[in-house]
Amino acid sequence: MxxxxxxxxxxxxxxxxxxxxxxYWLSKLIRSGQPAPRRWQGFRQVSETEVVEVAGQKKLLKxxxxxxxxxxxxxxxxxxxxxxxxxxxxxxxxxxxxxxxxxxxxxxxxxxxxxxxxxxxxxxxxxxxxxxxxxxxxxxxxxxxxxxxxxxxxxxxxxxxxxxxxxxxxxxxxxxxxxxxxxxxxxxxxxxxxxxxxxxxxxxxxxxxxxxxxxxxxxxxxxxxxxxxxxxxxxxxxxxxxxxxxxxSKHLHIFLAPINVGVSRRPRALGGLDKTPDMDMENVTEDTVFGAGKMEDFTWKQMLDFSTCTECGRCQSVCPAWTTGKPLSPKLLIMGLRDNMFASADRLLSGGSNTDVATLVPTTIDPDVLWSCTTCGSCVEQCPVDIEHVDAIIDMRRFEVMMESRFPTEAALLLRNMENQGDPWGLGSSQRTKWLDALDFEVPIIDGPIPEDIEYLYWVGCAGSLDERGRKQAVSTARMLHRAGVSFGVLGSRESCTGDPARRMGNEYLFQEMAKANIATLNEVGAKKIVASCPHCFNTMKNEYPGLGGDFEVIHHAQLLSHLVATGKLVPGVAYEGTVTYHDPCYLGRHNRVFDEPRNVLDAIPGVTTVEMGRCREKGFCCGAGGARMWMEETIGKRVNMDRTNEALNTGADIISTACPFCMIMLDDAVKANGRDEEVSVMDISQVFERSLQS
Ligand code: SF4
Ligand code: SF4
Missing domain, CATH: 1.20.810 (Cytochrome Bc1 Complex; Chain C)
Structure with a gap:
């Protein structure tokens, strides 16, 4: 005995x-990270999260x-x-x-x-x-x-x-x-x-x-x-x-996962980006670091993320970059950062100088890895331990762009256009009202306080105002709002890019400049209710402008059209019969959970048969345009838009519908590249609805 x-x-x-x-060593290492604000969300919220995600294994049971x-x-x-x-x-x-x-x-x-x-x-x-x-x-x-x-x-x-x-x-x-x-x-x-x-x-x-x-x-x-x-x-x-x-080992997650899940962003690390660094140049010193260039620039939450990864590869299997042959795997990215964190542990724990330490990009993270991300959020959605990949990627992009001036050459034009002309294409504000010529009714252009009889400010977005295909979406949406008796006006040449592509590219400074200017305009005209056609504008104004003083009620046109149909203010016609598949834009669906409304609009049309793609709703596959990828070359692997469009074509639908002008452009390009544009159309849901009304 x-x-x-x-x-x-x-x-x-x-x-x-x-x-x-x-x-004990690990806890010291993780606590050496930068502060991560807003991580304790209250006892009730944390308890709920633990019950649902850890005890109930909600994500894993998918x-x-x-x-x-x-x-x-x-x-x-x-x-x-x-x-x-x-x-x-x-x-x-x-x-x-x-x-x-x-x-x-x-x-x-x-x-x-x-x-x-x-x-x-x-x-x-x-x-x-x-x-x-x-x-x-x-x-x-x-x-x-x-x-x-x-x-x-x-x-x-x-x-x-x-x-x-x-x-x-x-x-x-x-x-x-x-x-x-x-x-x-x-x-x-x-x-x-x-x-x-x-x-x-x-x-x-x-x-x-x-x-x-x-x-x-x-x-x-x-x-x-x-x-x-x-x-x-x-x-x-x-x-x-x-x-x-x-x-x-990687099985650290047995102990770390409940902690990581408890301090993750709620309801999910999607939608708006986490950190809004203070870009007020008065506060900038020579020691200020924008973004994350070395391990010590990450927050303790990010270091906890790196330590918690179970290497299960769920994120990798859904990543549009990885599955189309690019070098970016969100899993390998997190594992690479974890290896770097452990290799840097002595320095991090001793507070040693990092002057001679190589930056994460390109030594740990290859530039092609960093710039392949579309910020679609599939990885975050799938990760069973709530790792926040997109925030880490954007933080590294911030460092590359703002500290090192290193980014894909073609993106330089995008940034210059946004800075000088207020839109990614560099077409300028004078072109922003051109789409209105296609309407046979007047849309008020707001140049002062919004009159009381105008309920909504219609935020058309750069693609809706300036791109030929995007304009079709804007025209149909405006016509449907008008038909339903919704009063709305537009800012016309006073509208400017929300700054989303700059932010997703890592140029936080330009984003904040543009956002602050837009917020000033919107406050000046007294905007309260905004309907946006572009999910990127919608997401940025709804989730990121409040952090910069812009508090507006922002909805997407799919939500408004769905409401108008449900309340009988917008009645579909019977002129269209066919099969429609719906592509979920990442920033409308996964990032903001608007899944049902666009489908409700389509389902309301008599004669429409809707078919779903295998990857839909939360699992919707990206079109390849997000994260400012729309303006970058795609030279490695298959094209993301071709992959998605092939999936849509395989449903047998004669219309591929969506609710995002960027998705429309990407899908339309791929349908044409497939030589299928005679039989298959790419349309916004408002266009499909309008087609049902044609006599
Ligand atoms: S956000 Fe999308 S593209 Fe970027 S790493 Fe995650 S899954 Fe891949
Ligand atoms: S899904 Fe999460 S835990 Fe699994 S490999 Fe990806 S980052 Fe790691």
Whole structure:
């Protein structure tokens, strides 16, 4: 007895000390990051998040089979804490049981049920890993680039925890020291019941342990006594060893995920960008760093993100950049930053100088990786541990653009146009009212306080005002609003780009300049209700302008049209019959959760059959235009717009509809490149609606 106490406690003390030191070091490392404001969202919000995402495994369960396997493994580990308590108790007293509940059959059942469930889940994980092995599927595998050896080691260690648990419980049954045995506490050896007799008196609720006891019973009580001690010590050793392994591997997420999820942005790290650095040049000193160029520029939340990644590859498998052959994988990006963080740990913890340290781009993150991102948000949406990839990417772009003046050459023209002409194409404000010529009614151009009888300010956006295809959307939207009796006006030449492409490119300074100018104009005319046609304008004005003093009620035209249809103010015609598929613009759908309204508008049209693409709603696939990619060359891999358009064409629809002028342009280009523009049209939902009215 003394020997097992000494061995059991000795192993525990050694392994727990190693793991504890590592966790303490990690916490210091993460806390060395920059402040991350607004991370504590109140007890109620955090509790809700923990219940839904950690306990309920909401995100993981979206992937049904691996989600269920993870659900049972996570809950198995949690509930099997009782067996760890029993194991340590048994070191001191073979007949130990947990006070009050220790002999209840339901506890024996729960323990055995979850031990079995974890074993089954491990088999499922093994099959998934073999089926998706990168050696078979290469880049298509979500595990491509993950640390595969560590993953297999973890599966092995978890299975050893369960196997040794069931073995020592089986031996306990055969020696009469199992908590769920009638008259437990019988002292062997003979004269006394045999191992078979002891086994049959054990509760059948602990079904798995009893099966193992049946296998061991022929060995007799004496041998089982030895096995009981050996497997008990092995179980404790594997558990303590697993703790050390977790502390040094990607399985850190077991402990870090609940923390990371608790301090993540709510309801999700999409929509507006997180940080709004103070771009007031009066506060800038020679030490000011814009964005993140070296590890110390990241916040503690970002460092926690890097440490929490499980390398599951869900983000990688949905990334439009990765799946079309670009070098950007959000998983590999986070893993690269984590490696850099650990490599920089001594400097970060000692506060040493970083003057001679290479910048993250290009040493850790290749420029092609950084500039491939469309900021579509699929990675953030899928990540089960709430890592905020887009914020990290934009922070690195900020550093590249504002500190180093390094960015794709073609983007220079975009920035210059925005700066000088107020729009990405450089066409100038005088062109902004040209689209109005197509209307046969007057739209007031607001040049002073908005008259009381005008309800909405229609924010047309650069594409709606200046691009030929975008203008068609603006014209149809205006006609539909007019038809429904909605009073609206436009700013005309006083409207300017919201600054979204500059912000997503990393030029925070230009964004803030443009945003502040727009906010001043909007405040000057007294704008209260704004309807925007472009999801990028909508997102920026709704989610980012408030941080700069612009508080307006902003809706997207899909929302307004849906409301007008629902209230009977806008009645569809019957002139169109056909099949329509709807492409979710990332900044309307995933970033702002406007999924139903555009579909409601289409569904209201008699004769329209709607078909969904496989990747729709939250899983909608990007058109390739976001993150200022619209104005950059796409020279690596397949074109994102071709990939998406092929998916749309495969539905057999004769109209590909959307609710974003940028998506329209990208999809239309791809339909033409496919030579399908005679049979298939790309249209805004307002155009589809209008088509139903044509006589
Ligand atoms: S935002 Fe989209 S493009 Fe960028 S890394 Fe995430 S999934 Fe890939
Ligand atoms: S970032 Fe999230 S989704 Fe991507 S591999 Fe890591 S844990 Fe998985």
């Amino acid at each position: 003394l020997a097992r106490i000494i061995i059991g406690l000795g192993i525990t003390v050694v392994f727990f000390t190693i793991a504890g030191r590592r966790f 992937w049904t089979v691996p989600g269920l396997a993870h659900f049972f493994t996570m809950w198995g580990f949690t509930l099997l804490m009782t067996t760890i308590l029993e194991a340590y108790g048994s070191l001191f007293d073979r007949d130990f049981n947990i006070p009050l509940i220790g002999r209840d059959n339901w506890l024996g059942f729960i323990e055995d049920f979850f031990a079995t469930a974890v074993l089954v889940s491990l088999v499922v994980f093994t099959i998934i890993r073999i089926k998706n092995a990168p050696s078979r599927k290469e880049r298509e595998s979500r595990f491509y680039g993950s640390h595969l050896g560590a993953a297999w080691a973890v599966l092995f260690m978890i299975s050893m925890v369960i196997v040794t648990l069931l073995l020592y419980r089986g031996a306990q049954i055969d020696t009469g020291h199992f908590p769920f045995t009638r008259n437990a506490g019988f002292t062997s050896p003979a004269p006394g019941p045999s191992a078979h007799q002891l086994m049959s008196s054990a509760s059948s609720w602990a079904f798995a342990s009893k099966i193992v006891a049946g296998w061991l019973a022929p060995l007799g009580v004496g041998v089982n006594s030895v096995l009981e001690a050996v497997f008990l010590l092995l179980n404790i050793s594997v558990i303590a060893g697993f703790l050390v392994f977790v502390a040094y």
